[in-house]
Amino acid sequence: MGRPAHKSRPPPERGILRVRLTLTQIATRTHHDASADADSDRNPRGTSPPCPPTVKNMCDTLCAGGGGRMLFAKNSDRPIGEAQVVEGYRRRPAGGELRTQYLTIPDHGAFALIGSRPTWLWGFEHGINEHAVAIGNERVWTVDDPSRAPDALIGMDLVRLGLELGATAVAAIDSMTDLLERYGQGGIADATLAEAYFSSFLVCDPNEAWILETSGRTWAARRSDGGVAISNRLVLNDDWIKASSGVVGSFQRWADPSMPVGHADVRLAVTTPFAAEPNADARSAAAVLRHHGGHPWGRIGQTIGPDGIDPLPGPDADFDGTGVSVCMHLRGFETTAASMIAELDSSEVIRAWAALGSPCVSAYVPVFIDRDGPAVPPVLGAPATWTRFDLLRAKVERIRDQHGARASQLELARIRSELGQLEATLWDESDRAHAIGADPRQKLLESSSMHVERALERLELA
Ligand SMILES: [Zn+2]
DSSP, X not given: OOOOEXXXXXXXXXXXXXXXXXXXXXXXXXXXXXXXXXXXXXXXXOOOOXXXXXXXXXXXXXXXXXXXXXXXXXEXXXXXXXXXXXXXXXXXXXXXXXXXXXXXXXXXXXXXXXXXXXXXXXXXXXXXXXXXXXXXXXXXXXXXXXXXXXXXXXXXXXXXHHHHHOSSHHHHHHHHHHHHHHHOBOSEEETTTTEEOEEXXXXXXXXXXXXXXXXXXXXXXXXXXXXXXXXXXXXXXXXOSEEOTTOOSXXXXXXXXXXXXXXXXXXXXXXXXXXXXXXXXHHHHHHHHTOOSSOOOOOTTOOOOGGGSOOOOOSOOOTTSTTOOSSOEXXXXXXXXXXXXXXXXXXXXXXXXXXXXXXXXXXXXXXXXXXXXXXXXXXXXXXHHHHHHHHHHHHHHHHHHHHOHHHHHXXXXXXXXXXXXHHHHHHHHHHHHHHTTOOOHHHHHHHHHHHHHHHHHHHHHO
């Protein structure tokens, strides 16, 4: 293979909002704050640090089950204003060149796949392919400095490439690590902060899950037969079973020791027990992905009143995890921008459910994939749909901050009465078809977009 050619890609869309990095908006009591206050001579202007470094692009990825049936779920947390779209792609034959975010590389072809993509990126935050492989990534902090790495592959490129090339989880791992070693890892992955970062990955198929952790070209991976959850920290020790040359002993050697991990642990305390549940199902996964720091809520099909809703966390965040939740609401800074649940099994038609925006104010809409290709309702591929759900997120945050937790419960109850009914209708139809072995795609694809549009119109008019 030849040397990768660098190419220029248009800058991020103008619509991406610039985040005002006022720490008071996002994290009022960080260690950095304390040191700045205590040593005002070294900080004569009294300026805050730009942002708490660990609350950037946080995500939650989990899988539960195994032994022929695996549940996959991910919340993708991204800068405010960065839209995502859910897209399906048919198989692509090998040959010619492939443009990733920053490189042009030989094209080895692709399986059919469905992915959720920030609109300025080539790669995916999460997705599934026709062979029931699902992948999601997480930002991690390591001893290597990603800002020094030249443009190469970024984590979202590797998610998409793993889905394009992997017929099983381990095949995806092998493809991703081969590409990582060949081309390296680098380039801006957060356009709002103009930052590069390295990623960890959860790669699942119906039988097993793999955790892949990286730092530049260095990597290690471990297989798990059952449920596991990852977040924004390295978790592999000396239990890895595949690794790049030079990795000896614990992979914790590559973890940045200066980075607190409370922000990750507070969410792993929610996702890990769910991943370990033997009967974890897709409907309950939605409730976990709506967790605001109190309890899971909003299970698909469950009617819920204000008292059953986990109200939005307050506007403050801290390194110990305060204000950081699975359904993320870091005011003015970061939010859960998209979410996916997938049922990985031997069914002819693989089912997943994709949500645009924050799960608490969005709806998981069925999508499908098999060897004939993907089936994604057009409404999920429109950035305007993402914006409509995001406006609901902004409104409920404003209500929480101006009128308190109870007011946020009342507003969320109003939103869920509409979107909960929408979800129940779409999921029940999908389950009915699945139970009798019928192909649910045609009927649901025709109706899903219309149902979503109408539900949003009713919420916007109310
Ligand atoms: Zn939420």
